[in-house]
Amino acid sequence: MTAPSKPNPADLACPVPIQSHATIQLAHGGGGRLSERLIAEVFLPAFRNPALAALHDGALIDLGGQRLAFSTDSYVVRPLFFPGGDIGSLAVHGTVNDLAMCGARPLALSAGFILEEGFPMHDLGRIVESMRAAAAEAEVSIVTGDTKVVDRGKGDGVYLNTAGIGLVPAEIEIDPRRAAPGDMVLVSGTLADHGIAILSVREGLEFETALESDSAPLGGLVAAILEAGGRDVHVLRDPTRGGVASTLNEIASAARVGVRLEEMALPVREAVRGACELLGFDPLYVANEGKCLAVVAPGVADRVLEAMRAHRYGRDAAVIGQIVAEPPGRVVLRSSVGSLRIVDLLTGEQLPRIC
């Protein structure tokens, strides 16, 4: 018996319609075009409100004069333990970083565990200890939580959700819509380390140099950036799923500006570049978990770069491009030989379950 074949939305030419008979594809969680459309066509129309519409890494809520940042992420990374971290440290870093990208000082986290029946208690203990250590480094408390257990075969060991709250200092105004022509685009370090580290374990690849995830808490780095640049820091984002390419596309789209990237300026570790070439990945699209993109007014770019480089998580920081007026909503890369190419959102899924 053959079922009538249905079109796979991930295979259709852009724009990709979410049809009523469609089903969820891995790419709906990939941070690319299908993620964008799922948000635009399913979530935003239902949950319409100004905080959500800002499409920031977190929502800002006014609490009688104080601005509270509120953010959440679920984690389904595979494998659970990888070089440079595990699902526990990743879940703490990820949400702490989303708060930091709002300009907020992280205050508290929640933790929601979905455990599969039969999961070893010892491994849960390792994950919890790793969360403890990550929270201590990030100077944040895990104050509330929840545990659910699903039957064997209906989960994949552990899924983890963290939500977090933090306070945004009065003078700070971080908003993707503040990116303006002339602004400089900085990244706090090398690209693609997290995604390639995960992929190397998953595929059993070995390289001469160890490939480690860059998973790290960025609250301290962001505090240094804000001290150096103040209100002239316009946008902060951590380029996770979908990498620098997808994050810059979101900023370009939110601010209706263009982004011009310089290929020569992109910092990529030699071993990661080699792995990307071998496997056919573009480091611009591969996830980072300890990096920060900053869009700043040109007058403070040098000072912010210096502040980044002085921080342990920003040693390889670089200016990688500039905000331009045209074409709005587009990211364009100037290659080493001077040619230009459009860096678009991905339609399919490059690396599922990277975070």
Place this chain on the structure above:
Amino acid sequence: MTAPSKPNPADLACPVPIQSHATIQLAHGGGGRLSERLIAEVFLPAFRNPALAALHDGALIDLGGQRLAFSTDSYVVRPLFFPGGDIGSLAVHGTVNDLAMCGARPLALSAGFILEEGFPMHDLGRIVESMRAAAAEAEVSIVTGDTKVVDRGKGDGVYLNTAGIGLVPAEIEIDPRRAAPGDMVLVSGTLADHGIAILSVREGLEFETALESDSAPLGGLVAAILEAGGRDVHVLRDPTRGGVASTLNEIASAARVGVRLEEMALPVREAVRGACELLGFDPLYVANEGKCLAVVAPGVADRVLEAMRAHRYGRDAAVIGQIVAEPPGRVVLRSSVGSLRIVDLLTGEQLPRIC
């Protein structure tokens, strides 16, 4: 080949040790003794902090004079759609209610989706619409979210996490440790409706009367309770997983008091009582998703009861027992014939994946 048989912690006599070779059991998510021990032995030692140690439905955080309540729950209910609700409305009600049980007025929710590859987009749309409607009734906004997709066979359609924040009015002090001998124990309506409704669909049972989940947002009911009882409302809790029995055990344990329940006073719908007898369930242990337990000073009990009964979600409210000094940490039920029995925490799992 036979593997050496390992002891199943759920089968061991109380106290149940969490041994290094142990694995996660369904009962670790059931709200009974194994849940309690997992929290006490794995989570609390790692995440030690005063807010978490209070073991409330949510954490209270001081924000320069304002008290913020912060809570999270993940939802893995099966089936996703059931009489009286679905995973979407349940996830909104559950977290709104956890905030309300801290005495907080809910402000905002986050939503984290973990979707299984192949899940019908149409069903996701139904769930999202149901969340929208539930949030609108509860007067709360869903301000931030996240979507992850796991490969086919590694999920069960949809898992959903919501976290929420709310503000606690200055005069209110709800804390399980405030339960004091002489206080009255009230419940806002009939017991076990949610659990039995889920079970009836899951098992394909049919009863003469339709069994519906009681899933509902309790912010308004709690506001009415607090208006009637003020600071004399000592404890509020929603008896979800593990039912009224488990929740009262937690209160007894936190406050080092006893609880004396009157079996005759427990409100249970006829159809639910019948289903419980047929299936061998004790309604005291079955989950509710739209009910509130209130422990209040005796002087305000009548007024609070009246306020509950005047609210659409409290029409069947009743005084079901009293806080006593002895034996501390124990819940005792006086049956209709006058005999006493201890209502203990369950060691095993009665109804997995009820929420």
